[in-house]
Amino acid sequence: MDAKSFEDLVARVRADFDTTFTWDYDRDGGGLDRLYEKAKRAQWNVSDDLDWSIDVDPERLIRLQAEESGVPPGFPARSLADIDRSPVASWTDDKWVEFAVHSQCTSLSNFLHGEQGALLVAARLVEAVPWIDAKYYGATQVVDEARHVEAFAKYLDEKMPTTYAINDNLRTLINQVLVDSRWDVVFLGMQVVIEGLALAAFGFMMGTTRDPLLKEMLRYVMADEARHVAFGILSLQKVYEDLSSNELRERQEFAYEACDLMRRRSLNPELWPAFGVSNSEIETMLSNTRSQQKFQHLLFSKIVPNCKKLGLLDHRDGWLRERFQEMQIIQYEDWTTEAEELTAASAVDPAAYADK
Numbered sequence: 442m443d444a445k446s447f448e449d450l451v452a453r454v455r456a457d458f459d460t461t462f463t464w465d466y467d468r469d470g471g472g473l474d475r476l477y478e479k480a481k482r483a484q485w486n487v488s489d490d491l492d493w494s495i496d497v498d499p500e501r502l503i504r505l506q507a508e509e510s511g512v513p514p515g516f517p518a519r520s521l522a523d524i525d526r527s528p529v530a531s532w533t534d535d536k537w538v539e540f541a542v543h544s545q546c547t548s549l550s551n552f553l554h555g556e557q558g559a560l561l562v563a564a565r566l567v568e569a570v571p572w573i574d575a576k577y578y579g580a581t582q583v584v585d586e587a588r589h590v591e592a593f594a595k596y597l598d599e600k601m602p603t604t605y606a607i608n609d610n611l612r613t614l615i616n617q618v619l620v621d622s623r624w625d626v627v628f629l630g631m632q633v634v635i636e637g638l639a640l641a642a643f644g645f646m647m648g649t650t651r652d653p654l655l656k657e658m659l660r661y662v663m664a665d666e667a668r669h670v671a672f673g674i675l676s677l678q679k680v681y682e683d684l685s686s687n688e689l690r691e692r693q694e695f696a697y698e699a700c701d702l703m704r705r706r707s708l709n710p711e712l713w714p715a716f717g718v719s720n721s722e723i724e725t726m727l728s729n730t731r732s733q734q735k736f737q738h739l740l741f742s743k744i745v746p747n748c749k750k751l752g753l754l755d756h757r758d759g760w761l762r763e764r765f766q767e768m769q770i771i772q773y774e775d776w777t778t779e780a781e782e783l784t785a786a787s788a789v790d791p792a793a794y795a796d797k
Contacts, residue, residue: 467573
């Protein structure tokens with residue numbers, strides 16, 4: 442990274458929200474309390490629990506992945522090469538390998554930036570939530586998120602060729618979450634939408650990578666993230682039972698808008714210009730490819746069932762259900778939302794999402 446001034450390396454978001462003290466220190470022994478106990482036992486150390494001596498050759502690993510899976514380098518974007526007048530039609534296999542490495546860099550970079558956003562949001566939630574057991578658990582999430590930032594930053598710095606700037610859509614959503622004065626909306630945006638997407642994306646990468654270091658790191662991170670999603674659901678279930686119909690509709694609209702932003706994030710607009718291709722040339726074509734659509738749909742597999750569990754899916758004559766039907770992701774409504782099952786679930790096989 443080029444030398445930059447301190448001011449070039451920071452971004453400020455002005456937020457106005459209440460900090461909540463509670464003088465009730467009784468723990469109810471319920472789901473949040475059990476989650477807190479689990480979180481304390483599950484702490485891990487980036488420096489000690491991962492083998493950083495492993496040599497990582499990204500290009501070799503991409504080729505090995507393609508050989509073992511039968512999915513060519515550059516999936517799912519490579520399907521664009523078969524489209525008439527495509528700007529990538531002339532790319533060689535070596536070019537697609539290079540693209541695949543940088544595509545992984547963009548994903549890892551946005552994991553890094555997203556985890557910093559989660560760190561800031563988790564710190565805010567400790568201030569805002571009204572129950573002592575939620576404050577206790579939220580504090581463990583702050584530690585988790587700091588550890589995730591450390592891990593992804595170290596991996597990008599030591600094992601990958603470059604780090605990309607944050608995706609504009611991800612930045613927009615994180616900023617919206619940080620500045621909202623309603624703490625339950627902060628929960629909804631981060632714990633349900635952003636963390637839910639992260640779980641699916643981590644699972645996909647864990648299923649594709651042939652790097653044992655990255656695979657182990659993602660396994661640790663996913664175990665933490667599954668607890669974070671459970672934290673959001675347990676907390677919001679307490680709140681949403683008492684919200685008015687209009688307030689629930691606002692949460693439906695927020696959930697949909699957040700998902701729409703994240704759908705656009707998956708097109709990787711920060712990557713294409715680095716390969717001499719404008720986003721205007723590529724985005725419409727890529728959005729319409731079957732493999733990209735399948736990949737986008739998969740990313741929402743953890744969000745839809747949690748919206749259902751929160752009562753958002755069918756409130757007000759199923760407004761959010763209709764929106765998710767339009768996005769073609771409603772088929773995930775009955776997928777598991779239990780933290781233990783999410784953590785233990787096997788990673789996604791990328792071959793299942795390739796064009797047939």
